[in-house]
Amino acid sequence: MNTGPLYGVTIIDVGQIYNGPYCTFLLAMAGARVIKIEPPRGDPLRRRTVVGGAALPFAMLNSNKDMVSLNLKTEQGRDLFRAMVKRADAVVENYAPGTMDKLGVGYEDLKAIKPDIVYAAGSGYGRSGPKAKYPAMDLTVQAMTGVMSTTGFPDRPPVKAGPAIADFFGGVHLYAGLVTALYDRAVTGRGRLVEVAMMEALYPSLSSSLGLYYGSHGDIPPRTGNRHAGLAEAPYNVYPTSDGHIAIICVSDQHWIQLTEAMQRPDLAEDPALATLKQRVERMDDVDALVADFTRQHAKQPLFDLLSEHRVPCAPVRTLDEVINDDHLHARGALEWIDHPMYGRVALPRSALRFHGQDTVDLRPSGELGRDNAAVFQEWLGLSPEAYARMRDEGVI
Numbered sequence: 001m002n003t004g005p006l007y008g009v010t011i012i013d014v015g016q017i018y019n020g021p022y023c024t025f026l027l028a029m030a031g032a033r034v035i036k037i038e039p040p041r042g043d044p045l046r047r048r049t050v051v052g053g054a055a056l057p058f059a060m061l062n063s064n065k066d067m068v069s070l071n072l073k074t075e076q077g078r079d080l081f082r083a084m085v086k087r088a089d090a091v092v093e094n095y096a097p098g099t100m101d102k103l104g105v106g107y108e109d110l111k112a113i114k115p116d117i118v119y120a121a122g123s124g125y126g127r128s129g130p131k132a133k134y135p136a137m138d139l140t141v142q143a144m145t146g147v148m149s150t151t152g153f154p155d156r157p158p159v160k161a162g163p164a165i166a167d168f169f170g171g172v173h174l175y176a177g178l179v180t181a182l183y184d185r186a187v188t189g190r191g192r193l194v195e196v197a198m199m200e201a202l203y204p205s206l207s208s209s210l211g212l213y214y215g216s217h218g219d220i221p222p223r224t225g226n227r228h229a230g231l232a233e234a235p236y237n238v239y240p241t242s243d244g245h246i247a248i249i250c251v252s253d254q255h256w257i258q259l260t261e262a263m264q265r266p267d268l269a270e271d272p273a274l275a276t277l278k279q280r281v282e283r284m285d286d287v288d289a290l291v292a293d294f295t296r297q298h299a300k301q302p303l304f305d306l307l308s309e310h311r312v313p314c315a316p317v318r319t320l321d322e323v324i325n326d327d328h329l330h331a332r333g334a335l336e337w338i339d340h341p342m343y344g345r346v347a348l349p350r351s352a353l354r355f356h357g358q359d360t361v362d363l364r365p366s367g368e369l370g371r372d373n374a375a376v377f378q379e380w381l382g383l384s385p386e387a388y389a390r391m392r393d394e395g396v397i
Contacts, residue, residue: 010090019122022168094122096123096135138198148161153223154225235249239292241303242299244316245316
């Protein structure tokens with residue numbers, strides 16, 4: 001049985017909400033043993049159970065982890081944490097910079113007791129620089145990084161991206177940095193601190209908007225709605241259908257010709273005023289009107305089938321219900337229906353990273369706070385039953 005490329009690696013996960021937990025979810029799916037440490041009240045994400053299904057993200061990001069509770073604000077709790085780190089390969093956290101240092105369990109403290117530890121820290125703006133101490137959540141980082149100013153329509157206020165892109169971009173980069181540092185340690189024997197700032201992880205995704213900014217000699221680019229963020233493609237938009245919407249993009253002249261064939265409009269393909277991308281961009285409003293007049297005559301799925309036959313890049317705009325039940329995602333095992341012990345029947349994801357030759361990872365759902373305390377603290381760490389009971393009674397675990 002191939003249990004994954006990170007089998008045998010032990011991760012101490014002190015992450016919370018999305019950023020750190022997504023990093024450690026990817027590590028767990030790659031075969032690492034991840035021990036998730038939560039404070040006595042639990043990961044803040046658990047507390048969203050008071051709002052409908054808002055606790056589902058906790059289930060999505062914490063499969064295949066051992067779950068323990070530990071009070072790092074007590075000396076005994078910190079001693080237990082240090083003992084765990086001595087047996088681990090890496091630590092992951094995404095508290096505000098300096099939080100773990102104040103507790104006496106930051107990178108320098110842990111390096112002193114385990115020199116080869118890899119310590120991965122996610123934050124909004126990094127551990128240095130004038131913004132290092134700014135409070136940071138996904139929303140605030142989107143605002144600070146320019147994502148909101150480039151999202152939405154030009155005649156309306158800025159809006160955030162729907163998904164928590166700052167948290168998840170940061171989490172993916174944190175995974176990459178940690179695994180890179182583990183490789184370096186395997187070669188050199190040295191551990192190191194790895195940090196990822198969400199702001200820096202997001203910045204390259206602004207490339208289209210930045211292209212428009214530089215191309216306009218520093219003028220602030222408008223929000224472009226569903227058009228290309230750099231206003232450099234046409235057609236590129238979301239168009240109406242008889243039962244919803246469809247997204248269409250033509251990045252080449254050939255795509256445009258194929259679209260006109262699907263539209264049964266050879267006159268458009270032959271129109272010298274629309275022959276090149278530059279010309280179509282200059283007449284963007286006209287192009288969008290022509291395409292919209294065509295798309296609104298069709299339902300989105302038959303239209304998608306028609307355009308796909310003509311090799312036009314497109315997709316129906318689907319609802320979350322359609323995505324959750326997507327036959328492709330379930331056929332590939334990217335999603336699986338699970339009877340969760342706390343949240344009922346839910347569709348949980350696996351990692352998007354596919355390591356060919358690795359067996360499909362069985363999903364072990366997350367559970368209640370401290371579910372694996374006995375297994376971790378007694379069986380793995382070696383606490384006696386008496387010491388375990390005493391620490392439990394004293395609120396250390």
